Amino acid sequence: MTPYGRFVLRQDQGLEMISSAMHVGFSFEGKSCQIVASIPSANGHNYLQYELDGVYQKRIKVVGNSTIPISLTAPTAGKHTVWLYKATEAHTGPIFIQKIVGNQLVALQQRNGPLIEFIGNSITCGAAADPSEVACGSGQYHDQHNAYLAYGPRVARALGANFVLSSVSGIGVYRNWNSDGPTMPDVYEKVDFQAANPQRWNFAAFTPQVVSIALGTNDFSKGDGKKERLPFDSARYVNSYVKFVQLVKAKYPKAQIALLSSPMINGKNRETLQNCLLAVKNSMDAMTPADKPLALHFFQPMQARGCAGHPNVDDHAILAQELEPFFKKLIR
Structure with a gap:
């Protein structure tokens, strides 16, 4: 098994x-x-x-x-x-x-094909994407989760690849949607992404050919409007992201790292996010010249139709279709 x-x-x-x-x-x-x-x-x-x-x-x-x-x-x-x-x-x-x-x-044993790990936030989880049984704004937060129909699994199936999702709603690189942490770099090594859990994940269990990282939506968030929220700090974001990529590379030295932007960030923030991700790529490529250069994909802007401004299952199909040629080049 x-x-x-x-x-x-x-x-x-x-x-x-x-x-x-x-x-x-x-x-x-x-x-x-x-x-x-x-x-x-x-x-x-x-x-x-x-x-x-x-x-x-x-x-x-x-x-x-x-x-x-x-x-x-x-x-x-x-x-x-x-x-x-x-x-x-x-x-x-x-x-x-x-x-x-x-x-x-x-x-059933392992299916043939490369493995892609998708690291991300609620979008990667497929959260708030499927109100077909419980309407948006009612029930529990996870009542609208549909991980199977999220963009990552869709891309992997389309390309004949295997996949794992390492994703947490509301999480960011240097801050979360309404808190300073714990962020993805703080919890990635924990088996269940819970900071207080002493049990760590065994990274020898899988060897992904590609690791996709999509973090930034929550770093840019203005929070709930009640808790004090400082303006987005590009330097902190880039520095924290570089350290996180180094952590991922330490787990998977041969993996191709791919950075994705956010389909939920538009306007000036979209440009700022893209510039930050380019800075992360340039910094990592300079530090690790013998490794594969980091790959970048900037999403087309999207007016998401799911719950609370998230992509719904149909939006995830659009995101997956956009990403297929990008990932196809990385796993060939």
Whole structure:
């Protein structure tokens, strides 16, 4: 079995799915199989989503106090493949896959193709993108998460690549959307991106060919308008970003690093962000002349149609289409 994304295998609770779009595959014989899943909070809920025979199906609500297994049903009998995904991000809390029940169960092994790691914020998570079941402004924040249909997984599928998402809503490089931290450089090494967790992620688990970093939207944010927020500091942003790229390079010395701007930042801030990312590239390229130069992609401006100004699932399709030729060059 090859789980993709941040996970922990626990003796008592099975596979702990942690990060956005963390996924695992298996095949079964017959017409249906059952997933025994749970979450830590008896009063909470979370979401899985799945592919059946290569076709995306839907999101599945995992309710904390439910003891009923989740049944996945195929239209016909025979051999079927399932890829099971976590629809929500690490900060939503884990989903435990305790058991899979079915006939002739076989774990699916690693799919051929390069691996892309997508580091980012709520956009990369696919947060606030899918109000098809719970309308914007109602329910819990993670009720509109759809990691499977976020731009990163879409790009990877289009290019025949594998992927992992390392993303946290509201996070930035030197400050977050409404706080000074902990920022992505502070939490990237933690297994669940939580600063207080002493458990670190084992970076030997995956070797990405490309690491995509899309951070900056929240550094530019004006916050909630209540908490004091200083103007954007270009020097702090660039210096913090350079240090973070050095950290990523230390984990994956041979990976191609790609920096993405933000489709949600327009006007003068868009120009400032692009200049900052160019400064990060120039600084890193000068420091590491023997390595592959950093790649840059500046998004076209977008009027996002999801919840709270985020891209919705259709917007993510547009972003993915824009990114495909960029990533295709990097993994060839």
